[in-house]
Amino acid sequence: MMTMIFAVEEINRNPALLPGVTLGYHIMDSCDHIHTSLRALLSLLTHKSEKRHFPDDDRKSMRGNVTITKSTTDSGRCLTGSPITAVVGLASSSPTGAIAHILGPFSIPLVSYFATCACLTDKHTYPSFLRTVPSDLFQVRGLVELVKFFGWNWVGTVGTLDDYSRYGIQAFSNQFIQLGGCLAYHLTIPQSPTLGEIGAMADTLQSSNAKVVVVFASEVQLQELFSEFHLLLQGTLGFSFPGVYIPGLREFLLKVRPKAEPGFEFHNMLWEEVFDCRLETAFKFSAQENTTDSPERPVCTGSEDLSNLQSSYTELSKVRISYNVYKAVYAIAHALHDLLECGSVGATTAEAGCKTISFFFIMQLLSYLKRVNFTNQFGEKVHFEENGEPVPLYDIINRQKDSKGKIRFVKVGSYDGSVPMDQQLQLNQSKIVWTGGLSQVPVSLCSDPCPPGSRQARRPGEPQCCFDCLPCAEGEISNQTDSTECTKCPEYYWSDKRKVECVAGVDDFLSVYDTMGIILITLTLLGVVMTTVITTVFHHFRATPIVRANNSEISFLLLVSLKLCFLCSLPFIGKPSTWTCRLRQAAFGVSFVLCLSCLLVKTIVVLLAFRSTGPGSGAMKLFGPAQQRTLILCTTAPQVCLCAGWLSAAPPFPFRNPMYQASTGKIVVECRELWPAGFYLVLGYIGLLASLCLLLAYLGRKLPDTFNEAKLITFSMIIFCAVWLSFIPAHVSSPGKFTVAVEIFAILASSFGLLLCIFVPKCFIILVRPENNVKKRMNKSPR
Structure with a gap:
């Protein structure tokens, strides 16, 4: 309130602003209440105009003076006054809205210094409302x-x-x-x-x-x-709001003194408040007469010194809200200055001053006020935006x-x-x-932040800020704090242990550098070497009875096929490629069928030889070398045709399988079967020949020991069938590269079984018991 009065008097002393015009004011208390504010406003609007004179100022008083009403939170008496041209106030948004709603149709400017509600921005409802404070x-x-x-x-x-x-x-x-x-x-x-x-x-x-x-x-x-x-x-x-130091304001405020006359009620209330004393009854008027005066409080003398006080009234290093009042008064003064077309400083005495007019329309002042634009003594540019708001x-x-x-x-x-x-x-x-x-920033969270590698899980029925933290699933990551979702890694990528980064999956296959790969290659080479040594022994002793008696041609073909069986395990080791994927199953299928076809022929030869009346019987003539070769060719040809058709129509191809990442974080590189039935048909045909060999060999198990090869074939077929029957469930249940390892193991185990059971006993006789390798011993009848 005092800052407003200070601004009015400062303007009246300023020859450059409104020369020849004296501003007046009328102050009323809104009591920070809507009803009181409206009553005060209506009393101003309906009060008859009266000519006001201002002490110590001989400048002209005009009809249409800027009358300013000020809103405070003090509970003093509400005074009446003259009709108004502009209003400065109020402090609260609700009373301000009520006043602005009434003043709007009359285009009476209302400039608030503290009403910040965004609702007051509506120019359709409050067309004459402006403010020197920003909207909320x-x-x-x-x-x-x-x-x-x-x-x-x-x-x-x-x-x-x-x-x-x-x-x-x-x-x-x-x-x-x-x-x-x-x-x-x-x-x-x-x-x-x-x-x-x-x-x-x-x-x-x-x-x-x-x-x-x-x-x-x-x-x-x-x-x-x-x-x-x-x-x-x-x-x-x-x-x-930004604060400034207003020169002269402190000195002006310290001049306040209590007075026992109307118009100084606020001064008197301030005096009693800050000095904790009580004024004489003569200082009280109407509404203040019943204020709670304690007889224990000393009586105010009126000469107390305000400069010795430490209160918000005298702490004026920087004023904030009062500065908005100061700007509001100056904005109205500048608008009126422009409206009255006042002359500039330096003009002659005859030219100085504003136009002599008896009145002006209030809506004119509002229009000028909306367009006001000036820079005050503090360097701030004062103007209103289109909606009547400051910057x-x-x-x-x-x-x-x-x-x-x-x-x-x-x-x-x-x-x-x-x-x-x-x-x-x-x-x-x-x-x-x-x-x-x-000095540490306080934390205000419903739930602690979810660290990277986890995601938020909303709690049912609670706000979104209240959640639990769940770790990301395998193959998913979150690299930010408080992630709401985990991001799935691209194909062939996998999450690291902390689930914060996608890393490229490592190709996993049965490598020649793995321990398992080295062992299997060693066993393969051992089988090839053993087969080569046995072949060399048989070739060197090819003229001996034991070699000749066991059909040397078929024996050599069987050794070749066994060597192929050992070698067919090599394409299974190493990173799968297009040619290894096509070669491995075909080589495996054809090699074992050739081997079993030789065993089938040898078994049939043994059975025919000992079921007939003699070595030169008709049965042996009907199943001679030519027929034996034909049978081997006929039993091998179906497998060759099956593999050729399979590889032509739906060949296996190398495939990076990400399915096993869930447990290992590796990408299994394998040969994918476009037609899985092809592999099982190849395996089934091998099983058919093996079963037939086992059956025929079992029938010839009681032939003479010295000459009997059927018993050896029986043992080898039992091992062969046991290995491959165990292979099927092991192959299905083995993950990743172990699937390949199981198949290699089955190939090697069955190949070693055939080699050791059929040829090692004969080599033992040839090398260790040469006395038994004579024709007489070969023709010895069973006991």
């Missing part, structure tokens, strides 16, 4: 940015029943939730809260795990609730306690809504002191 729309944006800057996503809100609080909290909540935040609770302070209501709200604040509270309310409204949390208020952050600029202040225990507000940053978004919020965190004198 910008304050809300700044609050949301501030809260998100510190990582607080779990906050409570406290408000009141007025428009400022209701619209502010609604806007904050909407924007905060859109950015992923959540509200833990919302408390509304009643207009006259009871002790029980205050206690219930205090319990909610204390019991909640939300450590941050966003408040939209005045200090007076919060006083009762936060009286129990005074220590907690230390360290709070708030948005404040949004805030100081961010921190409530701190100094070394003497006194609370002070320290500027720790700023928020400028007129610059690009990434530059709007500026903070100096090193200056911030948090609750309890801590």
Whole structure:
């Protein structure tokens, strides 16, 4: 109020602004209440105009003087006055909205210095409303940015029943939730809260795990609730208007003295408040007569010195809200200056001053006020945007306690809504002191952040900020904190142990450098060497009875086929390629069928030889060498045709199988069968020949020991069938490269079984018992 008076008097003393015109003012108390505000306004609008004279000023008083009404929170008497041209006020949004709604149709300018509700931006409802403070729309944006800057996503809100609080909290909540935040609770302070209501709200604040509270309310409204949390208020952050030092204002304020006459009620109330004394009854008027005067309080003399006080009234290093009042008065003065076409400084006496007019239309002043644009003595450019709003600029202040225990507000940053978004919020965190004198930013989260490698799992029925953290599944990653989902790795990639990075899968196959691969290659070469040695022995002793008696031609063909059986395991070792995938199964199938065809012929020869009447019988003539070769060819040809058709129509091909990544993190490189039935047909035909050989050999098991090869074939076929019957379930259940290893093992085991059971006993006789390798021993009859 005093700053407004100071500004009016300063303008009246300024020869450059409104020369020849004296401004007047009329102050009324809104009592921060809608009804009182409307009553005061109506009394001004309906009061008869009267000519006012101003002491110590001989300048002309004009009809249409700018009459300014000021809203305060003091509860003094509401005074009447002259009709008004412009209004400065009010402080609260709800009373301001009510006044603006009435003044709008009359185009009477209403310039508020503290009503920040975004609802007042609506120019259809409030066409004559302007303000020197930014709308809460910008304050809300700044609050949301501030809260998100510190990582607080779990906050409570406290408000009141007025428009400022209701619209502010609604806007904050909407924007905060859109950015992923959540509200833990919302408390509304009643207009006259009871002790029980205050206690219930205090319990909610204390019991909640939300450590941050966003408040939209005045200090007076919060006083009762936060009286129990005074220590907690230390360290709070708030948005404040930029402050300036106004020269001469402090000296002007210190001249205030109580007076026992109308118009000084506020001065008298201030005096009693700051000096804790009581004025004589002569200083009291109407509504103030029943104020609570304690007889124990000393009587005020009226000569007390305000300069010795330490209060907000005299602490004027920087004024913030009062500066908005100061700008409002000057904006009205400049608009009136432009409207009256006042001359500039330096003009002659005859030219100086404004046009002599008896009146002007109020809507003219409103039009000029909307277009006002000037730079004040503090270097700030004062103008209103299209919607009657100033440029949004805030100081961010921190409530701190100094070394003497006194609370002070320290500027720790700023928020400028007129610059690009990434530059709007500026903070100096090193200056911030948090609750309890801590320098560490408090944490306000419903749930701790989920570390990389995990994802959020919402808790049913709770806000989105309340969640559990679940580790990512195999093959999925999350490389950010608080990921809502895990990202599946691309094909042939796999998650590392921490589930934060996709790494390329390692090709896994039976390598020649693996221990298992080395062992299998060694066994293969051993089998080839043994077969070669036995072949050499048989060739060297090919003229001996034991070699000749066992059909040497078929024996040599059988040794060749066994060597092929050993060698066919080599394409299974190493990284699969197109040619190895096609060769491995075909070579395996043909080699073993050739081997079994030879065994089948040898078995038939043995049976025919000993079931007939003699070696030169007709049965042996019917199944001579030519017939034996034909049988081998006929039994081998179906397998050759099957493999050729299989490889031509649906050949196996190398394939990187990512299915086994789930357990090993490796990509198995294997030969994929386009037609799996082909492999089982090849294996089935081998089994058919093996079963037939086993059956025929079993029938000839009781032939003479010395000459009997059927018993050896029987043992070899039992081993062969046992190996391949065990192979099927082992092949199906073995993972990855072990599938190949199982098949190689079956090939080697069955090949060694045939080689050792059929040829080693004969080599033993040839090399160790040569006395038994004579024709006489070969023709010996069974006992």
